[in-house]
Amino acid sequence: MPSYKLYYFPLKGRAEVIRLLFAQAGVELEDIRINFEEWPARKHEMPFGQMPVLEVDGKKICQSAAIGRYVAREFNLGGKDSFSAAKSDEFSDAVMDIMMKLPWTEKDEEKKKVLMATALNETIPPMLATLEGLLEGDFYAGEFTVGDIVLASSADHLLSLKPDILDPTPKLKALKERVFAMPNIAKYLATRPKTAM
Ligand SMILES: N[C@@H](CCC(=O)N[C@@H](CS)C(=O)NCC(=O)O)C(=O)O
Secondary structure (H helix, E strand, C coil), X not given: CCCEEXXXXXXXXXXXXXXXXXXXXXXXXXXXXXXXXXXHXXXXXXXXXXXCEEEECCEEEECHHHHHHXXXXXXXXXXXXXXXXXXXXXXXXXXXXXXXXXXXXXXXXXXXXXXXHHHHHHHHHHHHHHHHHHCCCCCCCCCCCHHHHHHHHHHHHHHHHCCCCCCCCHHHHHHHHHHHCCHHHHHXXXXXXXXXX
């Protein structure tokens, strides 16, 4: 088994799906959390000057989606064939489209409040409803894949911002709960560092 090191900020953010994949697979991961004070001096170590970065036996992989898909393939969570993998990716990408509606980079607190309310109350609910309509059975690709972990982790973040956001989409809510109840994932969730995002 290779040695794995994940570099990211002390946040869930773009790294949490990767951490959840390792937890589900029961594979050891050195979860290196670089704080914001330390970051300017470490930025040059990362090929794109950004994180997350996964180091596999000393070789770096960048871009959270690429890392997630690589890890999922390594641990048989990427889909049993190309079609299933594509359905998993379709779900992940659609969920990321939803998450990108949040005003992540807005610095003005007043503007951010307004943009956040519009995203959570107007823009995101119909997008969630579309996914609800497409979800058949227990898992999106017809088997448990990384796409379901992306949904669960993103739903967790949306619920922290608006606790009733999944009430109109009970199948998505149940999927998030099903993933978070998986024994290895539940064990990780019970012990993971508490972070705001
Ligand atoms: N497309 C990249 C985006 C990575 C990214 O934006 N990382 C941010 C944190 S979420 C970062 O490293 N920011 C610090 C910087 O750019 O100096 C990915 O998905 O990995």
